[in-house]
Amino acid sequence: MSDLPFGDGEYRRRQEEFLSNMPIDSLVIIPNNQVSIRSNDTSYPYRANSYVLYLCGWSEPDSILTAKFDDGLWQTTLFVRPRDTKAEIWEGRRVGPEGALQGWPIDNSLSINDAEEYISKKIESGLKPSAIIGIDSKIDDIISDSKMSDIPDPRTLLDVMRTVKSEAEIDVMKEASRIASDAHVKAMRATHPGIGEWQIQSVIEGHFIDSRSQWSYKSIVGGGDNATILHYGSNSDSIEDGDLVLVDAGCEVHGYASDITRTWPVNGKFTEPQREIYNLVLEAEEAAIKACKVGSTWNSSHKAASLVLAKGLIDLGILDCTISEALGENLDGPFRNYFMHGTSHLLGLDVHDVGGGRKGDGKPGPTLESGMVLTVEPGLYFASWRDDVEIPERYSGIGIRIEDDVLVTEDGPVVLTAGCPKSIDEIESLISKGD
Ligand SMILES: [Mn+2]
Structure with missing residues (x-):
């Protein structure tokens, strides 16, 4: 009944590495994500919490993974929805506690209806909660009642572990990369002047579904000026002859994301100005990929891309200054007028994966190690409507x-996404072939 991507040993190894670093008086509590209402009695498609997927692969809602140290060893208890024929007739089959214990890498399983009492009692008996809060309000209430001022967050350990992928994880990520690469190729072949952005989205996401996958983030399909909007997402315009289309779309396999962006001319032929910018971004991307070496600092790819782009903007006459002026003291010079985002983020069970490197998560990016997977994604944007630069x-x-x-x-x-063409010659020949 279980459809786990990895064998028992892979999950047990992760649990062991994580739990052996926890204080033995901890009660680890990792609630699964809640179902989100879309409208009235209709919910969004359910996506399990990445930490729950990482530790035990459980993907049903209304569940909580816990662990405590007992009789000299760490034991996991997974709380799940109990079997209920009447509910299952409406909502679908449930695995139930007995099924969970047979098919998933856990030590005990109980009904979710018993979770609150179990957790309260363990805390009363002296165990200290180590919980991911902010997911399940009932759990948050129990934790705040515990009067502990400083609740250790299991993510401190798990985030570091998740940055380095195992062979088994890499295989799954290769599959997600392959499906997304094929989807982009299909979209290139289907492209013609006048095509709707939504129609390209449909080719891409249709391929994801056909491959028993799904998108890992909302697909961005921006034609012409829409390509200069970094998080464009309405995908509602038709694309005119002579315009480029930027497609940023990736899929998810067993929770693991791929994340690809390609930009191509809808009529199959780059104009000279488009070609100049395209080749510059491609040169920056290739330099940044080369910088992704074991032992490199997190910023290496961004530095490499920035250097190529700053120099190219000067060579094309877009910036009139020296390279060091273009780059600025902290890579914040005027080249950033046209390249406003970062070059890389980690990739894994989350498309912007945990472990640092993203502005806003407060963590410096990690030094690169063998087994890390990151994106490399420089760009240049010249929005026609900008009035600030x-x-x-x-x-x-x-x-x-x-x-x-x-x-x-x-x-x-x-x-991993090498199956997705990116040279001008390859792209032009794909589009001219048509469907
Ligand atoms: Mn990305």
């Missing part, structure tokens, strides 16, 4: 990003 007429309305998923290895970077 100078947009050269020649490049007005051009937005280009190229993004691949890169595995760091002792033998150098491996591009």
